[in-house]
Amino acid sequence: xxxxxxxxxxxxxxxxxxxxxxxxxxxxxxxxxxxxxxxxxxxxxxxxxxxxxxxxxxxxxxxxxxxxxxxxxxxxxxxxxxxxxxxxxxxxxxxxxxxxxxxxxxxxxxxxxxxxxxxxxxxxxxxxxxxxxxxxxxxxxxxxxxxxxxxxxxxxxxxxxxxxxxxxxxxxxxxxxxxxxxxxxxxxxxxxxxxxxxxxxxxxxxxxxxxxxxxxxxxxxxxxxxxxxxxxxxxxxxxxxxxxxxxxxxxxxxxxxxxxxxxxxxxxxxxxxxxxxxxxxxxxxxxxxxxxxxxxxxxxxxxxxxxxxxxxxxxxxxxxxxxxxxxxx
Numbered sequence: 001x002x003x004x005x006x007x008x009x010x011x012x013x014x015x016x017x018x019x020x021x022x023x024x025x026x027x028x029x030x031x032x033x034x035x036x037x038x039x040x041x042x043x044x045x046x047x048x049x050x051x052x053x054x055x056x057x058x059x060x061x062x063x064x065x066x067x068x069x070x071x072x073x074x075x076x077x078x079x080x081x082x083x084x085x086x087x088x089x090x091x092x093x094x095x096x097x098x099x100x101x102x103x104x105x106x107x108x109x110x111x112x113x114x115x116x117x118x119x120x121x122x123x124x125x126x127x128x129x130x131x132x133x134x135x136x137x138x139x140x141x142x143x144x145x146x147x148x149x150x151x152x153x154x155x156x157x158x159x160x161x162x163x164x165x166x167x168x169x170x171x172x173x174x175x176x177x178x179x180x181x182x183x184x185x186x187x188x189x190x191x192x193x194x195x196x197x198x199x200x201x202x203x204x205x206x207x208x209x210x211x212x213x214x215x216x217x218x219x220x221x222x223x224x225x226x227x228x229x230x231x232x233x234x235x236x237x238x239x240x241x242x243x244x245x246x247x248x249x250x251x252x253x254x255x256x257x258x259x260x261x262x263x264x265x266x267x268x269x270x271x272x273x274x275x276x277x278x279x280x281x282x283x284x285x286x287x288x289x290x291x292x293x294x295x296x297x298x299x300x301x302x303x304x305x306x307x308x309x310x311x312x313x314x315x316x317x318x319x320x321x322x323x324x325x326x327x328x329x
Contacts, residue, residue: 005167005215006099007149007208008165008308009097009099010102010145010148010149011149013093013094013102013145014145014146014149016089016090016093017090017093017142020086020089020090022078022082022086023078023082023083023086023087024139024142025077025078026074026075026077026078026083026135027135027136027138027139027142028139029074029077030071030074030131030132030135030136031132031135031136031139033067033070033071033074033128033132034129034132034133034135034136035136036070063125064125067125067128067129067132068123068124068125068128070128071119071123071128071131071132072123075116075119075120080120083116084113087109087112087113090105090106090109091106091109091110094106094109101141101144101145101148102145104141104144105138105141105142105144105145107141108134108137108138108140108141109138109141111134111137111138112131112134112135112137112138114134115127115130115131115133115134116131116134118130118131119131161203161205161219161220161221161222161225162219162220162222162225162226163207163217163218163219163220163225164217164218164225164228164229164232164306164307165215165216165217165218165305165306165307165308166184166214166215166216166217166232166297166304166305166306167213167214167215167304167305168180168213168214168215168297168298168301168303168304168305169213169301169303169305170213170214170300170301170302171212171213172211172212172213172214174211176214177211177214179296180214180296180297181209181214181216182296183293183294183296183297184216184218184293184297186289186293187228187231187232187290187293187294187297188204188218188220188224188228190286190289190290190293191224191227191228191231192204192224193286194227194283194286195221195223195224195227197221197223197224201221202220202221202223202224203219203220203221204218204219204220204221204224205218205219205220206218207219229306229307230267231290231294232294232306233306233309233311235290235291235294236294236298236304236306236311237311239291239294239295239298240298240302240304240311240312
């Protein structure tokens, strides 16, 4: 299991859940009704202890009516159609995963909707208690996935800086992992060189690296992240969708020129205010290095995810013998 991908999933789900403030407020209001029962019971015991049967009886009768009023007021503050629509949206998200904390939220949500149905059909003190209890359980379940998300959220690197994530789902042994990590490092280094920055000056830092499959999340200077993202995106699309070509020197020479355009290096540099005309030789050599390292990074994979965007091919198509390009003058 790649923890980085799980963290991304939890963060995405929590963003969608927490975006529904009205629904969450409804859960809070109903939860408050449920949590108020111990206080009401304590007050009732205190009244009964004073030996006033009439007052005690009134207090006993007041609890159900007060509870029904509180629950009904909470529900009336929100359109019923909104409650059901939001619940269905949550379930669509949650039913796509089988992680226990998320499954618990889905179960608690189904119970809440069942209790709401029962209450709307026939409101009673009992239906109010069950609905308020279900709301509190659902709210607690949501809080639990917030805790899980906070626990597994990456804590390394400079999270104040933008980042880029790369995920290759194929099983990766130690040699392959080392090769991919080295390739990614060289791609980042080449991007820094084009921006006339060292890795240190660019604040390049690891937020998360995981093996088994290959997952890496790297933060850095915004300019560097912008260029790296362009390179990885366009390079991956190119590598995954180009047929293998013959590797004679003429083809490689032509490719090293066209790759500057394929990788959109000039556009990326120009967008970030770099003098492209002064970097012609650096662009040519960097294009060859970057392409070779992209080939090493992707390997025999048929799919790569960059910042959650997937790029695939029906048949892995790799550039042939990029190392021959070093024959160029």
